[in-house]
Amino acid sequence: MRKVAIVATSFRMPGTSPAQFWDDLLAGRDLVTEVDPSRWDSAAYLHPSKAHPGTAYTFAAGSIGDVKGFDAGFFAISPREAALMDPQQRLLLEMSWETFENAGIRPSTVRGSRTGVYIGIATVEEIDTHNILQASLLAMRRAVEGLRMQPHLCLIDGNQKPGLPCVEVTVVDGDARCPSIAAASVIAKVARDRAMAELAALYPLYGLENHKGYGTPEHARALTLHGPCPIHRRLFKPIRERSYAEDVVGGGDRDVW
Numbered sequence: 001m002r003k004v005a006i007v008a009t010s011f012r013m014p015g016t017s018p019a020q021f022w023d024d025l026l027a028g029r030d031l032v033t034e035v036d037p038s039r040w041d042s043a044a045y046l047h048p049s050k051a052h053p054g055t056a057y058t059f060a061a062g063s064i065g066d067v068k069g070f071d072a073g074f075f076a077i078s079p080r081e082a083a084l085m086d087p088q089q090r091l092l093l094e095m096s097w098e099t100f101e102n103a104g105i106r107p108s109t110v111r112g113s114r115t116g117v118y119i120g121i122a123t124v125e126e127i128d129t130h131n132i133l134q135a136s137l138l139a140m141r142r143a144v145e146g147l148r149m150q151p152h153l154c155l156i157d158g159n160q161k162p163g164l165p166c167v168e169v170t171v172v173d174g175d176a177r178c179p180s181i182a183a184a185s186v187i188a189k190v191a192r193d194r195a196m197a198e199l200a201a202l203y204p205l206y207g208l209e210n211h212k213g214y215g216t217p218e219h220a221r222a223l224t225l226h227g228p229c230p231i232h233r234r235l236f237k238p239i240r241e242r243s244y245a246e247d248v249v250g251g252g253d254r255d256v257w
Contacts, residue, residue: 007105008101008102008103008104009099009179010094010098010099010102011095012091013062013064014031014032014033014061014062014063014064015031015033015063016029016031031062032060032062033061034059034060035060035061035063042059053217054217067091070082070090070094075093075097084197086193088189089190092187092190122135122136122138123135124231124232124233124234127233128233128234133160137160137163140162140164141162144164144165144166150165150166151166153167153168153169154166154167155171155174155178155180156169156170156174157173157174157178157181157184158170158172158174159172193212196208197209199231203229203230203231205222205225205226205229206219206222206229207222215238223239223242
């Protein structure tokens with residue numbers, strides 16, 4: 001196995017800074033606080049029951065502070081486009097640039113080097129045919145096959161190997177334990193959010209640009225009024241049984257419909 005040197009990092013943690021984080025870690029400080037009251041009135045939405053619709057049973061939050069302080073012009077992005085970007089997309093740009101700065105590397109010098117990013121996608125039909133796990137493994141294989149230079153080793157988030165033409169190492173909870181897997185997760189989400197924005201233009205009745213396909217009350221209302229469209233997973237239980245509202249109450253916003 002080849003040795004790897006980590007020459008720089010950049011990160012955001014709640015309630016601390018890169019300079020302060022190590023001291024906070026050694027001291028065992030709890031960095032979780034409450035949702036900033038400027039975002040919404042906690043008292044108006046607080047309810048002790050998880051199942052109560054339209055409310056939250058806790059407002060504990062790991063806040064990283066002002067995510068709106070983004071210099072769009074620095075990244076040659078218009079203010080309008082910046083306002084439509086997911087905050088994670090803006091943070092990814094900032095931290096990517098910070099990492100190069102911390103390493104003393106000019107970003108332009110990596111152009112043409114052995115550095116690459118590729119994203120694989122599985123279709124709705126493939127998910128319904130093979131199930132979400134097998135479709136995810138298929139997308140992983142496509143992502144690796146799309147690289148111009150094949151890797152010697154791949155880290156896989158989870159405990160299933162997709163069958164790649166290289167050494168495969170599975171890492172359970174990889175996005176929390178491995179920086180490279182965490183970065184890949186963010187890239188995948190950014191790509192998916194952009195795809196949802198494009199699909200929203202084709203299917204404007206569903207608010208895809210807002211909920212990004214997750215099981216939110218807005219999404220449930222749209223499905224109740226208009227039924228599923230071609231990009232919905234027809235064999236997914238809430239879609240198959242048309243139990244949209246019940247799934248939202250049960251915490252369905254964690255799933256993609």
